[in-house]
Amino acid sequence: MFSNHSCPVREVIIPIENINPIEFFGVNDVNLEALRNHYPGLKLIARGHELKVLGDEAEISAFRQKIAEIAAYYHRHGTLSEDNVEQLLGGKLPEAAADQNGGKDVIVFGQNGIVVR
Numbered sequence: 001m002f003s004n005h006s007c008p009v010r011e012v013i014i015p016i017e018n019i020n021p022i023e024f025f026g027v028n029d030v031n032l033e034a035l036r037n038h039y040p041g042l043k044l045i046a047r048g049h050e051l052k053v054l055g056d057e058a059e060i061s062a063f064r065q066k067i068a069e070i071a072a073y074y075h076r077h078g079t080l081s082e083d084n085v086e087q088l089l090g091g092k093l094p095e096a097a098a099d100q101n102g103g104k105d106v107i108v109f110g111q112n113g114i115v116v117r
Helices: 020-027 025-039 058-077 082-089 095-099
Strands: 010-015 042-046 050-055
Touching: 010 058, 020 025, 020 058, 020 082, 025 042, 025 058, 025 082, 058 082, 082 095
Parallel strands: none
Antiparallel strands: 010 050, 042 050
């Protein structure tokens, strides 16, 4: 996976703050597996409220941005499903599918990210 001929392997620890690790990584680590499948060049190790990432600097940088997007989604909606993670990894916003009015009538997002009008 990692070769001595490419850029040196870098190790970064990303804190997963204010999120229950089970909700973030998913039951049986389904969300973590989705991340691993989307970033096969990185080695991802989840430990409590931290995610250890090994790989090249450019890919880690892109990965950190995606983790920030996923965490922001969780903080906005209070939930994070495997489908949400897959959509976010694919560059789609999950709320766009759920809210086809462009958010004009949204009062608040309720339990499990359900839109309350």
